[in-house]
Amino acid sequence: MERDLALIIPEIIVLLTGVIALVAEMLRLPRIALTVTVIGLLLATGMTLPLLGADTSIFGGTFRIDMLSVWAKLILLPATVLSVLLARTELGGSDREGTVYSLVCFVTLGSLVLAGAGDSMLLVLGILLSGLGSFALVAYPRNDSATEAAMKFFVFAAVTGAIMIFGLSYWFGGTGSTLLSDLSRLEEKPVVAAVGLIAVIVGLGYKASLVPFHFWAPDAYEGAPVSIAAYLSVVPKIGAILALTQVVRDLPMSTGWPLVIAVVSVITMTYGYLAALVQDNVVRLLAYSSVAQAGYFLIGIVAVGASPLAFTSIIVFSAAYAAMNLGAFAVVMHAGRTLDVFSGIGRKNIAIGVAMVVFLLSLAGIPPLAGFVGKFLLFGASIEAGFTWLAVIAILNSVLSLAVYLRIIVPMYQQPIITASGSAPIPLVKWVLGITFTFTLGIGLAAQVLLGRLA
Numbered sequence: 001m002e003r004d005l006a007l008i009i010p011e012i013i014v015l016l017t018g019v020i021a022l023v024a025e026m027l028r029l030p031r032i033a034l035t036v037t038v039i040g041l042l043l044a045t046g047m048t049l050p051l052l053g054a055d056t057s058i059f060g061g062t063f064r065i066d067m068l069s070v071w072a073k074l075i076l077l078p079a080t081v082l083s084v085l086l087a088r089t090e091l092g093g094s095d096r097e098g099t100v101y102s103l104v105c106f107v108t109l110g111s112l113v114l115a116g117a118g119d120s121m122l123l124v125l126g127i128l129l130s131g132l133g134s135f136a137l138v139a140y141p142r143n144d145s146a147t148e149a150a151m152k153f154f155v156f157a158a159v160t161g162a163i164m165i166f167g168l169s170y171w172f173g174g175t176g177s178t179l180l181s182d183l184s185r186l187e188e189k190p191v192v193a194a195v196g197l198i199a200v201i202v203g204l205g206y207k208a209s210l211v212p213f214h215f216w217a218p219d220a221y222e223g224a225p226v227s228i229a230a231y232l233s234v235v236p237k238i239g240a241i242l243a244l245t246q247v248v249r250d251l252p253m254s255t256g257w258p259l260v261i262a263v264v265s266v267i268t269m270t271y272g273y274l275a276a277l278v279q280d281n282v283v284r285l286l287a288y289s290s291v292a293q294a295g296y297f298l299i300g301i302v303a304v305g306a307s308p309l310a311f312t313s314i315i316v317f318s319a320a321y322a323a324m325n326l327g328a329f330a331v332v333m334h335a336g337r338t339l340d341v342f343s344g345i346g347r348k349n350i351a352i353g354v355a356m357v358v359f360l361l362s363l364a365g366i367p368p369l370a371g372f373v374g375k376f377l378l379f380g381a382s383i384e385a386g387f388t389w390l391a392v393i394a395i396l397n398s399v400l401s402l403a404v405y406l407r408i409i410v411p412m413y414q415q416p417i418i419t420a421s422g423s424a425p426i427p428l429v430k431w432v433l434g435i436t437f438t439f440t441l442g443i444g445l446a447a448q449v450l451l452g453r454l455a
Helices: 002-007 009-026 030-051 067-091 097-115 120-138 144-175 180-188 190-208 216-223 226-232 235-248 257-276 282-302 309-335 350-364 370-384 388-412 427-445 447-454
Strands: 056-058 063-065
Touching: 002 009, 002 056, 009 030, 009 067, 009 097, 030 067, 030 097, 063 067, 067 097, 067 226, 067 235, 067 309, 067 427, 097 120, 097 226, 097 235, 120 144, 120 190, 120 226, 120 235, 144 180, 144 190, 144 216, 180 190, 180 235, 190 235, 190 257, 216 226, 216 282, 226 235, 226 282, 226 309, 235 257, 235 282, 235 309, 257 282, 257 388, 282 309, 282 370, 282 388, 309 350, 309 370, 309 427, 350 370, 350 388, 350 427, 370 388, 370 427
Parallel strands: none
Antiparallel strands: 056 063
16 A cells, blocks of 8 residues: 555645645635645656656556656646646736636646546546536636536536446446456457447547537637636646547457547547637637647557557657647737737737747647657557558648648738737746747757657
């Protein structure tokens, strides 16, 4: 038991951080809550470093300490810190500020549970833990838009969660166990395996905003504060993607799951970009962009068990996505939510303009940025797995993505329709922009070093 607890010290720290932040809010000490949250998350990140290279499971195989779960901590915990800094900038001084920091910790904890799940019951726990806090975060502004978005989010989560639990009961009946490592027993039970797989795709697909389970995302991102939209687009999404990866690594290939995931990937990335093309609200545009990027994650999942690049590609793309997406939302926080306010902003504020161009081109997969490295590895993994056609479609969608992101980039350097903001970013936003910009460039330029450490 002591060994098991020692291996989840980062998760324990995140849990205690959330509790202490909540107590600080109850005492009306939001700055203390902020300080505790940032220090706690950074401490948890530091305590994760000794776990690099670990490959084991704890508590009877229900939770995995492996490449996926360890790197999930190293990506999601710093991403949460950056999201908290954005939230402080946007929500600082509001009457429930400390509650946000506490909820963010609990949602992150749920995402970490998903990333390391070795048991179907932990999938349910992770979905519930990350979901309940997310609903409250979306509804935080207490206006009509936020309330409606949170209700849609909640209803969608309730339905998809129920479907997932129903499907998982088939897996339990077919294997006699809730452990994911026992899914190999479904080799001779393809119908049972298929029912459970579809249900899991529904449950985790809503959290990762895969099509057609994405309908909550644009409304939730638009109704929520921008900092919360940034957070939801990264941390819970990556947690759900890694949970799906943990599931399929033990699922028999005879069930045909790679083809199912590949089809969902194509539909998700194509629909996401087509829907983004007609958006005038930048938050909604980035929401549909986030949907499309979820389709790219699935390319790596398709290759699990068939390519040694699969896990590496998912991890690298997760780190790249976290940096470039948080950076893009940070610029939106500074500039505004509509395309009109971006008109001429690249001329008024050169630093903001350059940063946004880098983030958007990275999302499109333009070299030598982080997004290109991640997508290059994903394509390589899918080709090794025999899904060359999927890589070709993904490349074509990358071309389509340029049309989406140019809708923001081009107006930034045209004569402004309205007066664009020429002010410098607020200090905390400046820190977030600097860090995300550095990682977006750094991951691309130092790809060989990073891959060497992952190997």
